[in-house]
Amino acid sequence: MAKIKKKGTTGQAKNFITRTQAVRKLQISLPDFRRLCIYKGIYPREPRNKKKASKTSTPSTTFYYTKDIQYLLHEPILHKFRDHKALAKKIARSLGRGEVGDAARLEKTGRPRISLDHVIKERYPTFVDALRDLDDALSLLFLFANLPSTQTVPPKTIALCQRLCSEFQHYLIITHSLRKSFISIKGIYYQATIQGQDILWLVPHKFVQKVTGDVDFRIMGTFVDFYTTLLGFVNYRLYTSIGLVYPPKFNVNSDEKGGELDAFKLESSGIEAIASIEGQANGHVDSKQEAGQTNGHVGSEQEKGQEVEQSDAQRHADEIGRLIAADPNDDRDDQIMQDEAPTDIIDEFVVQGEGADVLDQPRQSDSEAGTLFAPYSFFLSRETPRQPLEFILRAFGCKRVSWDEVLGDGAFTHDEFDPSITHQVVDRPPVIQDESIQDETATEGDHMESDAVSKPARSGRMPGRTYIQPQWIWDCINQGKLLRADLYAPGATLPPHLSPWVKPTKNTYDPTVPLADQENSEEEEVEAEGLVDDDDDPAQVGLDEDMDSINDHGMDVAGAAESEDLSVDEEFGGFASDEAPDEGAAVEEDDDRTDYQRELEAEAAGLPYTIVGSAAAAASSSSKGGVAKKAARKRQEDEEELERRKIMMPKKKRKLYEKMAYSNKGKDEEARKLRGKRRRLEKV
Structure with missing residues (x-):
């Protein structure tokens, strides 16, 4: 006789355990159980059959794997x-x-201190695993770095988040790892590439945050404790990999004056081999030179000496290179230049054919991304967001970022009229200038001779300086090149700020492509005939005039009215009289009869009718009705052909096709509405 199985010892009842049973087994409270699960990365699971997984008559709602809870029994955090x-x-x-x-x-x-170092090592056995899980960590830490201090969010936690985030930003600035950024309503998105891993995080705008009571900050605080430990490990590994001392020195006085990034002083650890290998592999600038200069400031004498030191081999190679470049008559120059020509030129994939897929273009090299703004000097006006602009400009090679003194400490210069400034970021309407102050046709020598011209009034502009709006910087880094500055001039209508992660696909609206290249044949015909109404969708044009496309038994109100009006006009010749009738009165009488006839037909069809009372409206409706009928007839034939094909398909494939067609129809409708909106704006 087979052994009788006891209920709850096999199957799903053995593999799953409820939350109440897990808390009793671990002998801890429910809040501690939540903290422990967050630290260890254990989440609730959904069994296939809750009734079989539950050991009671009432199915529970929260289940965990029994093996996960068994694993927690040996956790040191329990003690x-x-x-x-x-x-x-x-x-x-x-x-x-x-x-x-x-x-x-x-x-x-006597309060015990909980260390999460062993948890980080267990959850992330390799450094690449930690980088892959850094998206949520950075988003949450940047959020807490911008929160005000309350009873639930202590000041120490905010200061720790700010310090870790600033250290991570300094690494991105030194290695030029930042790639893309996008401004949205939620905040500013950033994407960086570190050791081949793309990291995307969100930074909220610099506004006064209002902390509400419907958010459980205890659970979020548990995540903050775990993520601060994780980011501390990551920052240490990143800094030591490029030969920098971690943690960097922190200047409290500079931070109190609003220095933020300038409050950190980076120092070299003296490990030249690691820094040189890292720089050669990634095409980065020497980390010691970057670390010794913060926003254009020169470091100490010791750092200057370290910058001057070079190996004999490197010095010898530089000397040979200078000798070869200095001899213009040597025949070996051409051969050397051909052999040493840069082979890392990025190839572009060209789309072949109309229906071909758009391939992703190769990414920009680190050296090109790090020198995008290197030759220029920027000045940030008071109304512009200083923190994100400073971070982006310095991450893309700009060494001289200046701003007004009221925005904080750490600027290259606070003088707005410094002649070395090439670009000024402005986010206010243009100010009418006095012609006597600034002369557009003056030469550079004339500017240097007169102080009134070189330093105009506060309301004027510096000659030779490019004034741009902040969006120019974001669009330049997303496209990897310097765009036209006149399109982003103060007061100009800016181009659309598009997300760099959304790639345009087929049959979708693309704001960067001209409208004529996106319209289909039907929309082009409608546009050519002038049938597009400002309030109607192009696909719906002609449906009111062509009732046959909507209902097979309906009436073509406009067509029937026109045909009957003509028949009435031809048959009715008026009453015979000795005097010739007035032509104007006859025309008005005919128009009244036409309107009355149309109103009766619309009432019989159950449709609203608006009296036009003019022959021009009738002629326009007749011309519209012809094109609309043709388009509707074509759509009807296509639908009939499609239905015939669907009949021959299997049921499974037919349902799958219907789902695809439904989603594609929604996308087409959305794209059509956007094209119609753009068409109306271009008309204005």
């Missing part, structure tokens, strides 16, 4: 939770006895 519980009992006993001093001493010195 810290139990020590904290024992400490709470001691503090309660001391308060009950009236020993307030002992309770304060126990709370200050």
Whole structure:
């Protein structure tokens, strides 16, 4: 006789465990169980059959894997939770006895500290695994770095998040790892490439955040504790890989003055081999030279000496290169230039044919991305967002970023009229200038001779300087090249700011392509005949005039009215009289009869009717009706052919095709509406 199986010992009942059973098995409270699951990365699971997985008559709602809970039994953090519980009992006993001093001493010195170092090593066995999971960590830490301090969000947590985020930004600035950015309503998106891994995170705008009470900051604080430990490990590995000391020195006085990024002073660790290998592999500039200069400032004398030091081999190679370049008559120059010609030129994939797929273009090299703004000097006006602009400009090679003194410390210069500034970022309407102050036709020598011209009034502009709006910087880095500055001049209508991660696909609206290249044949015919109404969709044009396309038994109100009006006009010749009738009165009488006839036909068809009362409207409707009928007839034939093909398809494939057609129809409708909206704007 086979052994009788006991209920709840096999199958899903054995593989899953409820949350209540897990808390009882671990002998901890529910909040501690939540913290432990967040630290270890254990999440609820959904069984196939809740009724079979539950050991009670009422199916539970939250299940976990039994093996995961069994794994938590050997976690060292459990002992810290139990020590904290024992400490709470001691503090309660001391308060009950009236020993307030002992309770304060126990709370200050006896609190157990939870270390998450071993958890980071367990969850991320390799450094690449940590980089792949850095998206959510950066988004949450940048969010807490911008929150105001409250009872639920202590100031220490905010300061820690700010420090870790600034250290990560400094690494991106030195290695030029930032690739793309996009401004949205939620905030500013950034994407960086570190060791081949794309990291995307969101930074909120610099506004005063209002902390609401419907957010559980205890759970978010648990994630912050874990992510701060993770980012600390990542920053240490990134800094040491390029030969920098971690953590960098922090200047409190500069931070209090609003220096932010300038408050950190990076130092070289003296490991030249790692830094040189890293720079040669990624095409980066020497990290020591970058670390010694922060926004154009020169470092100490020791750092200058380190910059001057070079190996003999490197010095010898540089000397040979200078000798070869200095001899213009040597025949070997051409051969050397051909042999040493740059072979890392990026090839572009050209689309072959109309229906071919658009291939992703190769990415920009690190050296090109790091020198996009290197030759220029920028000045940020007071109304522009200083923090993101400074970070982006410095990450793309700009060494001289200036701003007004009220925006904080750390600028290259606070003088707005410094002649070395080439670009000024402005986000306000243009100011009418006085012609006597600035002369557009003056030469450069004339500007240097007169102080009134070289330093105009506060409301004027500096000659020879390019004034742009902030969007120009974002669009330049997303496209990997410098765009036309006149399109982003102050007061100009800016081009659309598009997401660099959304690639245009077939049959979708692309704002960068001219409207004529996106319209289909039907829309082109309608546009050529002038049938597009400002309030109607191009696909719906002619449906009111052509009722046959909507209902097979309906009436063509416009066509029937016109035909019957003509027949009435031809048959009715008026009453015979000795005097000739007035032509104007006859025309008005005919128009009244036409309107009355159309109103009766529209009422019989159950449609609203608006009296036009002019022959021009009738002629226009007749011309519209011809093209609309032709388009509707073509659509009807295509639908009939499609239905015939669908009949021959299997049921499974037919349902799949219907789902695809439904989604494609929605996309086409959305693209058609966007094209119609753009068409109306271009008409205005």
